Amino acid sequence: MNYIKIFTSQIYIFAFLFFIVALIVDKNRTKIIGIAGEFWVRKELNKLPAEYLFLSDVMLEVDGKTTQIDHIVFSKYGIFVIETKQRNTYITGNEHDKYWVVKAGRKKHYMYNPIHQNYGHKKTIEQILGLDDNQVIDIVCVSGQANLRIKSNKVVRVERIVDRILFEKEEKIEDYISMAHKINAMNIVDKKYRKQHIEDIQENINNNTEELRKEVVINRCPRCGNELVVRKGKTGEFVGCLSFPKCRYTKVIKKSNTEDNMLF
Numbered sequence: 001m002n003y004i005k006i007f008t009s010q011i012y013i014f015a016f017l018f019f020i021v022a023l024i025v026d027k028n029r030t031k032i033i034g035i036a037g038e039f040w041v042r043k044e045l046n047k048l049p050a051e052y053l054f055l056s057d058v059m060l061e062v063d064g065k066t067t068q069i070d071h072i073v074f075s076k077y078g079i080f081v082i083e084t085k086q087r088n089t090y091i092t093g094n095e096h097d098k099y100w101v102v103k104a105g106r107k108k109h110y111m112y113n114p115i116h117q118n119y120g121h122k123k124t125i126e127q128i129l130g131l132d133d134n135q136v137i138d139i140v141c142v143s144g145q146a147n148l149r150i151k152s153n154k155v156v157r158v159e160r161i162v163d164r165i166l167f168e169k170e171e172k173i174e175d176y177i178s179m180a181h182k183i184n185a186m187n188i189v190d191k192k193y194r195k196q197h198i199e200d201i202q203e204n205i206n207n208n209t210e211e212l213r214k215e216v217v218i219n220r221c222p223r224c225g226n227e228l229v230v231r232k233g234k235t236g237e238f239v240g241c242l243s244f245p246k247c248r249y250t251k252v253i254k255k256s257n258t259e260d261n262m263l264f
Helices: 003-027 029-045 114-129 158-166 176-186 191-219
Strands: 053-062 065-075 078-086 090-094 099-104 107-112 136-143 147-151 155-157 228-233 236-241 250-252
Touching (some): 029 065, 029 078, 029 136, 029 158, 053 114, 053 176, 107 114, 114 136, 114 176, 136 158, 147 155
Parallel strands (some): 078 136, 090 147, 136 155
Antiparallel strands (some): 090 099, 228 236
């Protein structure tokens, strides 16, 4: 028996299988990362006292629009709407920015501000349950090894999510248990419906990618990602970074011959 030939064949088979698995993982990288992030948040939420209830991966339809919420925690101290982000990168931004800067090594891209996204989820829950603004608390929970440079108390790391929830001590809601049952009953579990929802979101992202890119390029510093502002110098107006003098990026403003629109 040729053991060398058999051993070599096994190596080829193993290499082929490894290649297939690598392709599958790469194709579904974003989905896998998202699932991992939500898993760690659920693990932390299970540490809450027994009186707290929570639902995960909730899909609701209100006024013909579908909303998917990562986690909702129900308690007499308020309803907590949680958006999860799994990142192992530098993240820069603040509560009011439309986009946050995400850096991984020398690569940089922009993401829609998840605080804004989660605010929409908060309003959906308020509408369904008939609650006031102060009764629903929106939180963005970041898992992974992200280096956060975010100026907002609405953003916490996964290991701090329980502390953030328990920080609320004022009793605001009496019938939170019935509210949890109501949301659970409204949760859409049909796989085809959920698949269509994801496809619609992806199509919307694809349609708006170029618009997002153009808007960011115009309003953001290409070096640090902070806002660009118009400044006046000895030779006229120029665009400078809001982080000056930490960031010294500048670009001269060119005027068109026919209009006063700034081109930079």
